Amino acid sequence: MEETENDKRKCPAHMSGEQCTKALLPVKDALDVLSGKWKLQIILSLTFGKKRFKQIQREITGLTPKMLSKELKDLEINDLAIRKVYDTTPVIVEYELSPYGRTLKPLIGELHKWGTKHRKRIISR
Amino acid sequence: MEETENDKRKCPAHMSGEQCTKALLPVKDALDVLSGKWKLQIILSLTFGKKRFKQIQREITGLTPKMLSKELKDLEINDLAIRKVYDTTPVIVEYELSPYGRTLKPLIGELHKWGTKHRKRIISR
């Protein structure tokens, strides 16, 4: 069995295997931003306006403060959400989606589109 | 601090909290299909043509046969990849992306687009 010909199709002629996997890095980045059990729900929650910590937690059943805290930090680090601390007594903390965070919308839209079709396809079998 | 007004913005007027989270299900489905450490690379590998088991494994450094086997089964279950067994001696098994699997391309394209911008944004700080 000769494979020399087959192996030529590993990658397109103009890119090496390394370049191929490099092209995947941004895809993984995007996936990372949305991955995890709660991020999507939190993002969704924030698309409807500013929210306080406990308010988000109340909305999303099962979400523990530990996870919420962690995920909000992740969103902040990625510039997707903004944390605002108001100097009141007691202190008030509000989270909101950043303008940049809103650029996720079309992406999530695409995921929703494909996912809906997929759901139908898998269920109807 | 009154919150009655704030709480009204939890979800858009026309949908309940439950409907909101239901809308997320297909998004999660789409994410699931691409999640895991190896799936993207395997899909990428298959976009360049039919591949045999060992051939894929050789291409993707670090990928163990156990994981490859598992991921390929996942792809098959989701109709994204096709497994073809040729009745030769020794038997030859080839994997390829299904036409349906190729419908992932625009989605991955979007992920790539957003991810590229994000990568630049995060690195330049």
Add this chain to the structure above:
DNA sequence: TATACCGGTATACTTAGGGAAAGCGATTTG
């Protein structure tokens, strides 16, 4: 006959993600 390749499986292990529960300082509410 020995070695290597094929397409995987089986077993044991480590790591990462997430859940449960408690607690903290500050403050308001009864």
Add this chain to the structure above:
DNA sequence: CAAATCGCTTTCCCTAAGTATACCGGTATA
């Protein structure tokens, strides 16, 4: 004064995901 709310953090634990390693029957190759 007691209890509750806010915005968290800490600790411990469990499970799922992934790794390492060995192995299998069959075949081809030196």
